[in-house]
Amino acid sequence: MSFNIAIDGPAGAGKSTIAKKIAKRLGYIYVDTGAMYRAMALYLLRENVEPSETDKISAKCSEADISIGYENGEQVVYLNGENVNGLIRTEEVGNMASASSPNPDVRRKLVELQQKLAESKDVVMDGRDIGTCVLPHAQVKVYLTANSRVRAERRYKELTDKGVPCDLDKIEKDIIERDHQDMTREISPLMQAEDATLVDSSYMTIDEVADAIISLI
Numbered sequence: 001m002s003f004n005i006a007i008d009g010p011a012g013a014g015k016s017t018i019a020k021k022i023a024k025r026l027g028y029i030y031v032d033t034g035a036m037y038r039a040m041a042l043y044l045l046r047e048n049v050e051p052s053e054t055d056k057i058s059a060k061c062s063e064a065d066i067s068i069g070y071e072n073g074e075q076v077v078y079l080n081g082e083n084v085n086g087l088i089r090t091e092e093v094g095n096m097a098s099a100s101s102p103n104p105d106v107r108r109k110l111v112e113l114q115q116k117l118a119e120s121k122d123v124v125m126d127g128r129d130i131g132t133c134v135l136p137h138a139q140v141k142v143y144l145t146a147n148s149r150v151r152a153e154r155r156y157k158e159l160t161d162k163g164v165p166c167d168l169d170k171i172e173k174d175i176i177e178r179d180h181q182d183m184t185r186e187i188s189p190l191m192q193a194e195d196a197t198l199v200d201s202s203y204m205t206i207d208e209v210a211d212a213i214i215s216l217i
């Protein structure tokens with residue numbers, strides 16, 4: 001039987017950094033489910049679908065073949081055979097992913113893919129609904145969060161390091177709005193699974209968080 005670790009939480013809590021680190025330490029596969037929603041969003045944008053066109057999203061999503069692989073130890077997402085890793089981290093794709101991920105047809109397709117991956121392999125999977133919907137029987141479940149100011153400061157640092165001008169208060173406001181959207185959506189809202197351990201990373205280092213999660217195993 002495979003061993004599954006589920007990490008859920010809001011944007012900016014450090015899920016991918018932590019999940020990657022834990023996967024490396026344990027020799028497990030890291031699965032970034034957000035990247036799959038982003039690849040789907042890229043396909044929809046290329047097909048000129050608007051975020052508000054629900055029926056079109058349902059119809060078009062069946063045409064997108066999304067799969068993942070690993071190159072040099074990094075997860076690579078393929079959209080109809082094309083490596084799209086370098087194209088999915090834009091604001092435009094993120095906004096489309098946020099608009100299209102509540103669609104039940106999109107979710108059905110990607111959840112099935114995620115469940116298949118975890119069935120045969122030891123994985124650390126991060127997302128919004130992993131502990132609650134995708135892997136309800138995961139052996140370890142973590143709800144990783146941090147307060148909105150800390151998450152905004154992390155994002156601010158990331159952007160200013162890249163030379164992108166930005167405003168801390170505006171970033172925090174956007175984070176609070178996105179949390180609200182993710183937590184109140186009808187299908188698979190972001191929430192802590194009953195059997196998940198809450199880890200608040202606000203005042204912890206990356207290594208402290210990774211150690212805390214590994215100690216749960």
Ligand code: DC
Binds near residue numbers: 011038094097098127
């Ligand atoms: O974690 P991220 O920013 O890469 O996620 C992109 C979008 O996909 C985000 O709006 C939330 C959504 N998502 C989801 O609905 N379920 C998941 N398991 C992962 C991401």
